[in-house]
Structure formats: structure tokens, C-alpha cells
Amino acid sequence: MPSGQLDFIPAVGTADFSPAQAQWLTLANRLGRERFAPRAATWDREASFPFANYDDLREAGLLALCVPRAFGGAGADFATYCMVGAEIGRFCGATALTYNMHICSTMWTGVLSDGIDMTPAQRDEHQARRELHFARVVRDGAVYAQPFSEGSAAAAGKAPFGTTARKVDGGWVLNGRKIFASLSGAADYYGILCTEDRGDQHPDMRDTLYIAVPGRADGLTVTGDWDPMGMRGTVSRTLLLKDVFVPDHEQLMPRGVYYRAAQTWPAMFFTLSPTYLGVAQAAYDFTVQYLRGEVPGQPPVKRRMYPTKQIAVAQMRIQLETMRSIFWRAIHEAKPNPSKDERLRLYAAHYTVMEGANDIARLAIRTCGGQSMLKDLPLERLYRDSRCGALMLPWTAELILDRMGRETLYESGERDE
Numbered sequence: 001m002p003s004g005q006l007d008f009i010p011a012v013g014t015a016d017f018s019p020a021q022a023q024w025l026t027l028a029n030r031l032g033r034e035r036f037a038p039r040a041a042t043w044d045r046e047a048s049f050p051f052a053n054y055d056d057l058r059e060a061g062l063l064a065l066c067v068p069r070a071f072g073g074a075g076a077d078f079a080t081y082c083m084v085g086a087e088i089g090r091f092c093g094a095t096a097l098t099y100n101m102h103i104c105s106t107m108w109t110g111v112l113s114d115g116i117d118m119t120p121a122q123r124d125e126h127q128a129r130r131e132l133h134f135a136r137v138v139r140d141g142a143v144y145a146q147p148f149s150e151g152s153a154a155a156a157g158k159a160p161f162g163t164t165a166r167k168v169d170g171g172w173v174l175n176g177r178k179i180f181a182s183l184s185g186a187a188d189y190y191g192i193l194c195t196e197d198r199g200d201q202h203p204d205m206r207d208t209l210y211i212a213v214p215g216r217a218d219g220l221t222v223t224g225d226w227d228p229m230g231m232r233g234t235v236s237r238t239l240l241l242k243d244v245f246v247p248d249h250e251q252l253m254p255r256g257v258y259y260r261a262a263q264t265w266p267a268m269f270f271t272l273s274p275t276y277l278g279v280a281q282a283a284y285d286f287t288v289q290y291l292r293g294e295v296p297g298q299p300p301v302k303r304r305m306y307p308t309k310q311i312a313v314a315q316m317r318i319q320l321e322t323m324r325s326i327f328w329r330a331i332h333e334a335k336p337n338p339s340k341d342e343r344l345r346l347y348a349a350h351y352t353v354m355e356g357a358n359d360i361a362r363l364a365i366r367t368c369g370g371q372s373m374l375k376d377l378p379l380e381r382l383y384r385d386s387r388c389g390a391l392m393l394p395w396t397a398e399l400i401l402d403r404m405g406r407e408t409l410y411e412s413g414e415r416d417e
């Protein structure tokens, strides 16, 4: 066996996995190879949601991967999810990216919330509400989405969300608009980030609320076209919320806690990168197979004898190993209140993976050549999908450079005259 307990090399590379990690990785790899990879071209061509993959994820228990054991889930930690997410991304980027939105809905309310300061009353409230939310996932196989983006500075963490929630008897009334809502029309619940409307016209980021809106709620509509360049199976359309009432128990975090969570647990935003490590691995895997003349269904033409191809593969491998190493370190350092050094490394890891995925896909196309980018092969899809990672808020590649430079040169509270 090439990697300890595994008989394959996972996207995160070989390592000493715990028995549970080995089990989840094996499952993700098998589902990916046998089910997700053969279907990936269909979702991409149709820009349709991978419902069949979700049936498989549900049946395999993967929807409850990060639901704590006390609530009937598998209780996987942050690092384990990141390993599994990368393995799924290797076979279907759109499935991995949307799975991330679902998993985060359980991880933020689960293991992440456990590391956030709450008053005893908030802790009790949270415990009761998450029990309901976890039961939906464990018992009913419900799927959650995470539509935060609004086309403003809010999803970048620089302004309050424009979507508002007004307190009324027994619940909340939501109004607003979310763009790029992956799983639109497919999710059972949408975990909406919005600002509490206190009626004083002074929206404040500290008043951010995190509330689940059922997919069938009155006043919720999915609108807009969806014909993007990449990650087409995510079906990330626009959600309109017009006087949507939800009862109190749909609050996924108590008032004020989301803002604290975002400050305390920066790695909560790193979870988009496993998908793209998987996409990079897939581009690398394809290139090796193609140059060896071993792509199923293709003529067995070998191209491996050219030194330039060998150099390109070596460059891809160096980049992949760099990505894997910093990714591995970051997922194991993830915790509440990381040190400045750990936080800067986390940003660097995210940037390295997001930009590196596209670089590897670019090199793959260049070295495999024209025939490799025909639509009956996966490489051109991987190339398009790989482009999307660095665009995702709050940690786009640009915003990471911005944060890293500023946070390196300025200590908290420091200003120039």
C-alpha cells in the first residue's frame, strides 16, 4: 500500500491518517472514482445541480460528516473535512464546492461554535437550536447552502450585509438579495447572513445574524440565469427575499455570535480551498495519464519521451507538493485565536492553493496540447473550474494580498499619521 492505511494516494498526499480519516478518504475516493467522475461532464454541460451525487453523499453518511457525535453525526474535525473535501474535488469540483457550503453550515454551528465565547444563556440557546438543525441533516438528509454574497463589500467582511432581519413576534422577517447562491433551488435550507434591522438606520457588522431560511419559505425566490465559465454544477443563482418570515428556532447562531466567530476562527474561510486542491490533483493526474498514453478511450499515444513534457510534469509536481505541504500545515494549525504567524500562513496557504490550482491546470493544457482540451476529455473543465477559486470572497487572491501586506506591516491598532 503506497500510503499507510490507504491503497491509493489521496489529493492531500500520503500521511499518517487516523483510522477514521482513512475510512472517510477511502469512501470519498471510491464514490469519486466510480460515481462522481463519470457524471461530472453532464453537470458541467447542462449547468445542472449534481442531485445524483448528493443522493450518494447522503447514503454514505457524508452529509453528517461534521455533525458532532453527540448529535448523531460522524464528528469529523476541521482537518478531516479538508482532506475529504479535496478528495471529492479531485473527481467533481462542483460537487466538492457545494458540499463545502453544506459542511460549513454544520461545522460553523458545531465544532467552530464550541470554540467561540458565549454567555451561558447563549450557549443554552445555541445547544437547543443546533439540535434541531443537526437532526434535519442526520435524520432527514437535509442539505444546507451558504449564500452570503451580495455584490457589495459585505461578503469581503468590510461592510454590514444589506440583507436585513427585523425581529417580530416569534421570529424574524428577512428582506434582501443574495448573489452567487450555490445550491440555489437544490438546498433544503439557506443559511443567510444578514444584519439585524434595529430600526435606527445604523447597520452594524456586530449585528450580523446567521439564520436558516427553508427552501420553500413564502417570499423566497430563485432568479437569474446561470451560464458561467466554470463550476457550472454549483448552480449559483440569485436569491430574492421579500418579507420572508422564519421562526426564532431558525437562528443558526445566537445574536452577535457570528461576528465573534469570524474574528476568532479565521480558518472558517479556508474551507473553500480543499475543492481546488482536488482540482489541481485531477489536472496533474490527467497529465500523467495522458503523456503515458493511458487515458481510457483514447488512442495509446505516448508523449512522455519529450524532455519538455518531463520538465512540465516536474514543475506541476513541485507546485502540487508546495500546495499540499502548506495546506497540510494550515489544516492542522486551524483553531480559535491563531497567532499572527499562523494567521499569515493560513492566508498564504489559501492563496497558494487557489492560484496554484489554476497554474497547474494551465501547465497541464500547455503540455498535453490541443487534443487534450477537447470537450470529451476532463482537462478543459478542470481548467475552467480552477479559475474560480481565487475569485471567491471573503478571501479572493487580491484580498489575501491586501490582508497579508497590511497585517504584516501593521500591528493591531497601528496607524500612520
Ligand SMILES: Cc1cc2nc3c(=O)[nH]c(=O)nc-3n(C[C@H](O)[C@H](O)[C@H](O)COP(=O)(O)OP(=O)(O)OC[C@H]3O[C@@H](n4cnc5c(N)ncnc54)[C@H](O)[C@@H]3O)c2cc1C
Binding pocket: 101, 146, 147, 148, 149, 150, 151, 152, 153, 155, 156, 158, 179, 180, 181, 182, 183, 230, 231, 234, 236, 388, 390, 391, 392, 393, 394, 396, 397, 398, 399, 402
Ligand atoms: C462558482 C462560484 C460559486 C459561488 N458560491 C457562493 C456561495 O455559495 N455563497 C456565496 O456567498 N458566494 C458564492 N460565490 C461568490 C463569491 O464568493 C464572490 O462573492 C463573488 O465571486 C464576488 O464577485 P463580484 O464580482 O461581486 O466581486 P466584487 O465584490 O465586485 O469584487 C471583485 C474583486 O475585487 C476585489 N475586492 C472586493 N472587495 C474588495 C475590497 N473591499 N477591497 C479590495 N478589493 C476588493 C476582490 O478581489 C474581488 O475578487 C461563488 C462564486 C463562484 C465563482
